[in-house]
Amino acid sequence: MKDDFVASGRSVSDLKAHLVLTTKYRRKVLTGEMLVRLTEIVSDLCDKWGCKMIEINGEEDHVHLLFQYYPQMELPKFISNLKSISSRRLRSEFSERVNQFYWKAVFWNESYFIASCGGVTVTVLKKYIEKQDSPEEGRRRGI
Template sequence: MTRKVRRFSGGVYDLGYHVVWCAKYRRPVLDGRVAIRLEELIRSKAIEKDWEIIALEVMPDHVRLFVRAHPRDSPSHIANQFKGFTSRVLRGEFPHLRSRLPTLWSSSYLVSSVGAVSDDTVQRYIDTQWERPWKKEPRGA
């Protein structure tokens, strides 16, 4: 996948997040029409918020999502927007979800950043800043 840097008035960014959340009690309720509708809802929320979905997989008991977002949106905000919106709509459209579970989603989730380079590469870049040919000498020297 090619790197896509986006611009806004204050700078440029390339932020990607791997987000995972589970159905309450890991119950396998995300199948058939529920799974299809859930995917539609996630995609519509992403369009509304101007987030780019790179990958999305709805499993019977959890959701895995790779999404690119604006720096103004925190990872917790992103996860909670998807969870809250989808829970409200799905529980309204599918009554069996209300009768089987007190809430659709578990209260927890996983969010990890997805970068274009590894931790080691970033650390090596920072550690060797003063070795660059265009740098004169370290500050304070």
Template sequence: MHAHLVFVTKFRHKMFTDRHPTRMKQIRRDACADLDTELIEFNGENNHVPLLVNFPPKVAVTRLVNSLKGVSSRRLRQEFPDLARHYYRANKLWSGSYFAASVGGAPLTIVKQYIEQQNRPG
């Protein structure tokens, strides 16, 4: 199964710069591997990140989302302490909400292209 996921930062703070997405992609790829899932595409803007994930039906979307958000939040806060100024009020990097859509109607190449075309923070 394929899912298009989008995570937004807490309070939609614009916290990511050009040095964060590369590390975030590797963190997400590792978290996916732990769940026997595959990160197909990833990109990020300064206040949200879209991704395309291939996962087996035995993995619940909520479990996948919680793992990806939890692991990335913990590791990014450890590796980039400067992000603390954005989440000091809530002590959270990500908003509690997320967007998830199954992908099947549109060809995967179209969804990948959409994610690739997101503006990287600069």
């Protein structure tokens, strides 16, 4: 899948994040069918938030989501919304399966992992920046 830059106003960005969500108590509740439905739910939510789902996959007790977003996006609000809506829909649509693992209205663990990521490693980017042809004054000051 080709990743496009996000342009708005006077800026162009290419921000990507890797999000990992785990099921409550790491219970092995997710099935293949649930992952397919979760992919649809996440794709719809990304569209509504103006971001782009790049990839999603997971196992029985966790999911990985790679998405592109714009700088003004409030990531904690997006993640909270994503967890809330996906939890509610999965519990509703797969109630027989989910009720085998949870007796309360829960699905996701309260915590999550998120990391920014890009097309190159930090080492490659650092070398690129170091090799910039800075003005003489900048070179003397170590800029």
